[in-house]
Amino acid sequence: MLHFDSDYMEGAHPEIMRRLAETNLEQTVGYGCDQYTEHARQLVREACGAPEARVFFLVGGTQTNATVIDGTLGYHQGVLAAESGHISVHEAGAVEATGHKVLTLPSHDGKVAPEEVEQYISDFYRDETYEHMVAPGMLYISQPTEYGTVYSLAELEQLSNTCHKHKIPLYIDGARMGYALAAEGSDVTLKDIARLSDVFYIGGTKVGALFGEAVVITNPDILPHFFTLVKQHGALLAKGRLLGVQFETLFSDGLYERMGGHAVGLALKLREAFRTKGYEVAMESPTNQQFFRLPNEVMDRLKESATFELWGPRGKTHTMVRFVTSWATREEDVDKLISLL
Amino acid sequence: MLHFDSDYMEGAHPEIMRRLAETNLEQTVGYGCDQYTEHARQLVREACGAPEARVFFLVGGTQTNATVIDGTLGYHQGVLAAESGHISVHEAGAVEATGHKVLTLPSHDGKVAPEEVEQYISDFYRDETYEHMVAPGMLYISQPTEYGTVYSLAELEQLSNTCHKHKIPLYIDGARMGYALAAEGSDVTLKDIARLSDVFYIGGTKVGALFGEAVVITNPDILPHFFTLVKQHGALLAKGRLLGVQFETLFSDGLYERMGGHAVGLALKLREAFRTKGYEVAMESPTNQQFFRLPNEVMDRLKESATFELWGPRGKTHTMVRFVTSWATREEDVDKLISLL
Amino acid sequence: MLHFDSDYMEGAHPEIMRRLAETNLEQTVGYGCDQYTEHARQLVREACGAPEARVFFLVGGTQTNATVIDGTLGYHQGVLAAESGHISVHEAGAVEATGHKVLTLPSHDGKVAPEEVEQYISDFYRDETYEHMVAPGMLYISQPTEYGTVYSLAELEQLSNTCHKHKIPLYIDGARMGYALAAEGSDVTLKDIARLSDVFYIGGTKVGALFGEAVVITNPDILPHFFTLVKQHGALLAKGRLLGVQFETLFSDGLYERMGGHAVGLALKLREAFRTKGYEVAMESPTNQQFFRLPNEVMDRLKESATFELWGPRGKTHTMVRFVTSWATREEDVDKLISLL
């Protein structure tokens, strides 16, 4: 059976496993105060071109989103997000559980439109009763989005400008950041991300690590006492050096970029094959998630040999499906899948 | 200047003021354990045809909504509401502040469509990843709605059936209940409300009281230990008898119904006048809130002699406005307004 | 039957009732934006000698405490309070419900000791693991305390200095402030309270109003967007002018002070009588709450003619009891009680 369900089906990149084994019996202090974590912080700062940034390593994405958002919003504020955003839909109300509302914006293939953000904020303050309502206090976007799409540099600059004009932080969920950086035609670098946002995270779980997300705080005015908040959210790993060792490895020898490129290359190969065979590409995704609208009989036949996700309910004649590649996907599996089309 | 901004511009019905003065220097125990509150509970139960219902008196609407909803939802659940619902928009995130998400449904002139509620719930459980999402755990509706519209008995029965089929409580926000009961063509009684919902409240603040909302819990399985929850929400009035005396008065001698009828009668007179003069009635409201789309020059002229709310932003040529009558509105003021048209 | 259970057994001072009746049918805007509330704010600022203070009127004490504390604390902080403090014990976990811990200090007849506050804070930061713990982020005291005792000016200055040295706000719960200002031997004025604290409230509910507490924020750096927070906590009264009218009356013609003096005078008379008759005064309270340790047979006999609270469980031979006077207590009732001793 071939597996294209998600990008977190395997463990970690072998180099990470090697380093974890190598350092396994060393004794270090806990909670991320060890030398591996400190070195990893340094490497992340360099990769981001942000020598002053504060860097924290957390375990998972939902946890990271809830901790960052809870810590940034004022009591009268909510977080703006696409209605398809992960925090809006798939995190079991983790943001609301911290007491804050997710204020939704229309989703354009997973993205928010800069002008709609601007409109939302200015409409809000034009309403005479705005003090009775939840104020937009942060913008959440994901790069790439839950639909595999990416923001261009121009779009990010526009969003960044809008946020800063209105004095609200821009937060970028980079659960799959490695795949965005390698996206077909992308003009956005990690340094751009760091420069244009106030806080963001670089995903490890879906890009080669066993687990782990690197939170990078470039705005010095937000998230003071973040360590305590991380602890309070149950997001502080006792053996913090496990995260340090992993991110040290990810950000050495270009591993993170290499893995992103590998996955995206195979995803585009898959897209091309589907298109060539005459199937409808449902979303123009330049990253490792690909969406197709397949005739139901084709989908049913593929299911005998491969696993993948239905994206929404089964349709009458056609159904939208998602295929995901990752750092671990083998080209031979992609080729086998293509041969089944 | 004539005032049609809202239905909470005056104090209380004179009979309430008389009773408060009369009992002012009596000494009673606090927190609603006095005989006036007990009698008021009894009168409310009778009016609702619900001899077993538990009745609590709280101070205001946002407070009541947050307390009831927080207390009813399980940790994995959110509350379904129209996207125009008061809890969705105008309560400063009070529900989210208690840790719960408001799950929005399309608004049809303020109402939710029974079939869309059904669809939402059944779609939810058909999604394979539903355990990663906030489960619909309660339905919130308002009667009348924020747009003055009312649910018919048939609609309420359908909503009640849907909720109970899916084992989620139906909660009715009756901040303006008195005006719904008197609505033009309405076939819904307070006994229907009590029979079809699990918990609801009867608004006093907007219908003749200084303040106060009567929460009626007809479902014996929800909201145990509600007294402590009310205290925790800061919603327990020390001199609880102030609420008791007010609701005792509202539910004696048909006062509550009478006030509703008065306000609705004048609202309909106003609507008829606007229509007769050729203005567009923007919403077919049978209650005390009336919405018109006025040419801007007419609106501007009216503003010199009357206060009322813009409903949304000023349009290029026409603007939607809201006029509200109440138990206290004087017919001569309505007539003066009409003469200005 | 004579009643000495609490200071919220009656309605409001007749002058307040008169003003509420007089203004009852006036039409004003809601939510405290009316002229009565504005005038009341002005009077409170004057009484406090704090022309720049922001003043908000809320409905009740638990609500006020939760709103102020929730709004002031950072996410990593808790509030210091005596273990006997109202927020520690009798508010149903309202502070914790907003996500914050109450950090308790020993109670000395209801008061915290300035040196123990200093000790707590400096010990906290000396602990190497302090980032894993809840930081002291505010000091809560009540004046008078739940035991009727009051802080002297010297004590308040010491507490204020300690707080400001450590950059944490001092918050004073003045639910019974009127009785503290009139306390036997007190050297603390309202202006001192305003000068030494960052935020405090002046209680109306227990001192002559139907309900209502005036929050006075003298520190301009805390509690921005407080209006929205008040709304979110369900603490915003629709007919805000009811609070305005009441506090306007309380702070006109010295009414607030006069009522405090009346209650304290009668309380001291009662204490003197108990002492003269040979009963043990259990706490040296200079305000309207008096505590005695009575032989059980005396207590049982008194109970036939008077109501009062047991303070703690019934003892084997003696039991501690509380008698409370208020602005509304009649001297003839005090005399009757004394004659029963």
Place this chain on the structure above:
Amino acid sequence: MLHFDSDYMEGAHPEIMRRLAETNLEQTVGYGCDQYTEHARQLVREACGAPEARVFFLVGGTQTNATVIDGTLGYHQGVLAAESGHISVHEAGAVEATGHKVLTLPSHDGKVAPEEVEQYISDFYRDETYEHMVAPGMLYISQPTEYGTVYSLAELEQLSNTCHKHKIPLYIDGARMGYALAAEGSDVTLKDIARLSDVFYIGGTKVGALFGEAVVITNPDILPHFFTLVKQHGALLAKGRLLGVQFETLFSDGLYERMGGHAVGLALKLREAFRTKGYEVAMESPTNQQFFRLPNEVMDRLKESATFELWGPRGKTHTMVRFVTSWATREEDVDKLISLL
């Protein structure tokens, strides 16, 4: 340098590392739905003699405590715990952040006294104003405690009886459970723990795993929809099989017991040596944490060759210190330390 700071200074037991490497490139579904996790669940159930128990694997201790406690308490309830309990002191207010109060009991070398639990609960309901206070809704204990002490079987039975008599769940924090099971003179088995509590967790982080805690819910009436709650708390690991593989290994071939015995054996050897050399044993701990009161000059000399924790502030002449052994401690290191005494 010798390290006795804590029991989480190394990575994982080599057998766990071997299994993680071995399974690293296998593809499985996420979120704990894979076969490794299912097998681990089965092994845990067997070890607990609880074939019907629900078993969930979370990442860390603070996270587990907050999730379990938040999910079990009703809105009017708090959790009883020793004032020295981890949730009371060292979890950055994680329980309060979910809206619940920690109700503290006196600590007797880390333990609560059964009769004081009984007293607390019965006193609570004897207080006439109990509905204004946070009700005790759960008992939290740790086995072993933060001071290394353990409850005897008789004590656990008494606590269990008290809890069940008052219908509140008993929750046992077993962050170091492996060391309690191997405690000197202990008569408590894992099956006893499962039988006497309603929910507990078996710690992996401090007993041989990289990370991970196994939550065992034996009471079928609590914590429904726990999966969603775990997600909401950010405690759901995407690659859940990492936890499955680890606990499968821990509960195969007696590894968990063996590691516990190893650590405790060395700890007792250390205690014996300190005692023999004439130093004061500060707490009679039968597990892997040992506490001594050392003359300051001895402590200072030891610090040149070994790391360990000060337990509280440095005293004038003597200071209390903690030495911790673990599954990974080498006997030669213990011997070296002893030779330094």
